[in-house]
Amino acid sequence: MSEEVKNEFTFENPEYRKTYWHTCSHILAQAVKRLWPEVKLAIGPAIEEGFYYDMLSPFPFTAEHLEQIEGEMRKICKEKLKLERFELPRAEALKLMEEKGEPFKVELINDLPEDAVISFYKQGEFTDLCAGPHLDSTARVKGNAIKLTACNAAYWRGDSNRETLQRIYGIAFPKKDELDAWVKQREDALKRDHNKLGRELEYFTTVDVIGQGLPILLPKGARTIQVLQRWVEDEEQKRGYLLTKTPYMAKRELYKISGHWDHYLDGMFVLGDPHDETKECFALRPMTCPFQYQVFLNRGRSYRDLPMRLGETSTLFRNEDSGEMHGLIRVRQFTISEGHLILRPEQLEEEFKGCLDLAKYCLGTVGLLDKCTFRFSQWDPANPNNKYEGTPEQWEEAQRVMGQILDDLGVNYTIGIDEAAFYGPKLDIQYKNVFGKEDTLVTIQIDMLLAKQFGMEYVDADGQKKTPYIIHRTSLGCYERTLAYLLEEYGGALPTWMSPEQVRILPITDRAADYSYELKEKLFAQGFRVEVDPRNEKIGKKIREAQLEKVPYMLVVGDKEVETGEVAVRNRKGEQEVMSFDAFQAKLKEEVDSKARS
Template sequence: MSEEIKEFSFENEEYRQTYWHTCSHIMAQAVKRLWPEVKLAIGPSIKEGWYYDMDAPFAFTPEHMTEIEAEMRKICKEKLKLERFELPREEAIKFMEEKGEPYKVELIQDLPEDAPISFYKQGEFTDLCAGPHLDSTGRVKGNAIKLLACNAAYWRGDSNRETLQRIYGIAFPKKEELDAYLERIEEAKRRDHRKLGKELGLFAFRDEAPGFPFYLPKGMVLKNTLIDYWRQVHKKWNYVEISTPQIMKRTLWETSGHWDHYKDNMYTTVIDGEDFAIKPMNCPGSILVYELEPHSYRDLPLRYGELGLVHRHELSGALHGMFRVRCFTQDDAHILLAKDQIKDEVIRIARLFDEVYSLFGLPYKIELSTMPEDHIGTREDWEKAENALADAITSIGKEYVVNPGDGAFYGPKLDFHIQDSLGRTWQCGTIQLDYQLPGRFDLEYTTSDGGKDVPVMIHRVVFGSIERFIGIITEHFAGAFPAWLAPVQVKILPVTDRALDYAKDLSDALDGQGFRVEVDDRNEKIGKKIREATLEKVPYMIVVGDRDMENKTVSVRTRAGEDLGAMSLEDFTAKLKEVVDSKVIQ
């Protein structure tokens, strides 16, 4: 085993990445054995598995992938030793030229003059690589390898360069682990929010507006219900809601620093001969609100909440359903406070986050992201801010891991990574501590002794964005939203036309109590109506026939197929109200 790896468990991140990196070399060797004319580019391990970019004179098909997998299994059985060696720069270039690998030659030429140029050899195959690797191809279990996909990729990410083919793969030490992973992938496909969004009538995307979602009627109910909940929570935690303009002058964004650090992601326009930008973030607007009147220490912390629609120019290749869009509603808050209030406020925000995520059944982990290279402010300010965040979160028994260099350009942050029902993680909530923007805008407040001081600003979101959070919970619940959140809470299914009037009376009664209800008045068999309502993932179905009309009852079923039997409308509404008000996850 490579000396860089101290633990041989697949639970160990370093070992896992080394395992997958070795698999990428095994795959490249298999491809070169089968098709020697293929040219190799790069083949790193990634978060889950690996990929290798290749230049082939043909398109890789599923049949090709099957051949590659079979050859990889042979290489694993051969138990080839992986041997590392170095060459001087000119020899390394000549070595790769002789092998007919132009992409490797280019990589070597771009390395620093004094950089060591290392290779790894396994049998007849040698690849340019910094390592580390396992010591033998026999360490990889050939029956637990799977090639997942092949996509187009530009060489070095440059659309003006060669188009390559990127083959993705995954592997595990045990076949059972691979099978479980592939089942999770299939389940993720079944839960894909883009698929469910279309089937459930929630949202849509059109070529006429790439990256800009269209909310359909049921999607608007879902969005507005989330927003109603957001407002309830923020009222409870003493936030005041504001709304700031969509378009503001370039000079504002220059003062905030966004024009220098974020301009490529901003949409701009010219009004009356002046440059304006559509806001990509809400924070400068909150600052302008703060400036409208003088403040003293008695006003702080001042908590502004804003459901602000922001626009960001994302590359078309990065767009992904509701997860990555070009306009979204950010559930923002900006808190102006004194430095000695930071710890208590961060603790308060963390508890708000805990309340919200617990409601949706979303456990989370926390990352502390520290100063990036592209930052404003002094290192001293950054250290104070980083220490303040760390101290606050550990004081309430929360753990965190450090994510070096990934802070916002104006300050460090605590990122909350929620985990969904498939075990996937999503970065949603964030608490960003900003010593910079208040000073850049000359904000101040009157202290208790009559002096002046500059407040600190905390930027924070809970959902992250309404759109992305809708995508996440659609997949988390597989479209079967809790009753309080479901666009349709009750569907009434009359068995015959004779029951139509009774069904509509029930609908009016439920609607009058604030429940979301539909009547399926089609001339269809009741079995079909039940099946379709179940596929629509409606929490409760009321089946009404002659006996129900005669007894003034309702026969209730759940989307899970549970028959709750006949009951009075009063009993059903009491049960439904309890479920909705408690926001329980059924």
């Protein structure tokens, strides 16, 4: 038997794993219907890690309810129920779901195309509308390796104007020890979750009356992001970028030229009536590109002006769905290292290479690159809902050119269909949080469309007017999201160079306190971020608190240190050594200047 065939029905096979988890979602639904027949079922797919089922319940599910459901799921597995697929004509399918009192299933059937095959899966007394596939028996699922992990609110069909459902999440494995390992990994993830760490360490907070997805950066978070922003801006300047600063909002007419009004209106915050053409209407910017183009358009351009590299630390606003909000990772207002390169077609590959090199340098320096993956995001040729600008020929050419560039640069990528921007394909640099949820950190996009829409032209060496190409790119991406990933990657112990507080001086005596402030001034003058803890507390307590706050270095100063000019240096790992203050200052400078990760 070949390895491929042998592994077909093992958990290592992604398709088998998906089928396993999909079957678990049906077992979950059957268990709930047995316990509470009045619950109405919506949908229950397998997801990237596990499964869920959306349900309309007359009462909220609690942790105790989830325990009951788990117990019933184990019983169903032991019953070894056969899963049987069958098909019905539309009228009979509707009648079946109406008789079972499942209005969401009736709606799904009504929305299917006229020629759709309508299939069901039956296991014991339970029947569900489903395209499949499934395992052949509930006996294939190990009941003692199932765990329901959470229950959250979810809108039916993602529409906030529709019913609010309850979504029960679960995970399952073929063996109990695999579930135990997953539980331990998840417990470790919870400890590193930026949403927990960032609040405990006072990097950010959220306030109900301000709104969801609008975090407040506390002094620590604001300082770290400032350090990152200044570093990125300086690095971009070294690489020939011109700094811009553009408005946070614009009239709808700008977004109509760019295409955002037609393709992105639902994701924008609009000030005024978007449909009343008789009155002025503004919108907060969801991206900076149409603003930065005005820099190029400010006067006539020649081929000698290109490439023009424009960079901006941009605050953007996107009307994300409330169910998508998560700490600093997905927010409605955020700041990004945004840039646009306007160039001649023959400069495209070299400039794309420069953008990728900059992104890899930034991500590598902060310590995130090793866990990144690359996705070549392409359009969907079917173009559902008229999502994309341009013709199929223009998209094929843009994707051909970008694919050739990625291959020339040796980028190892996956392809994401229907993940492109509405105006062009892009390279997305992806990263997963501690729970395995993937988001985009950095994008590099090729745009052959918008320059023409804005009337952007340059005079080439042959004296002819030509339309430039544009690269949209970020260097470090969204600063809030990057901070979230950094807190998780380092467990809150950020590298010294980006730590909001790099040194805390801990005097033991009153006489040492005055000396501590002298040391602080010396370090502060060198650009280091330093605090003194002058409280009349035991030194052990001061040290423990500094370690819990992840301060990289503590200087313990007593009468002896005052006399000798030395300091007892203690790092947050608990290691300690005595050295001269000058030696410590040199050590700290070398660590910060080199941007060491530890």
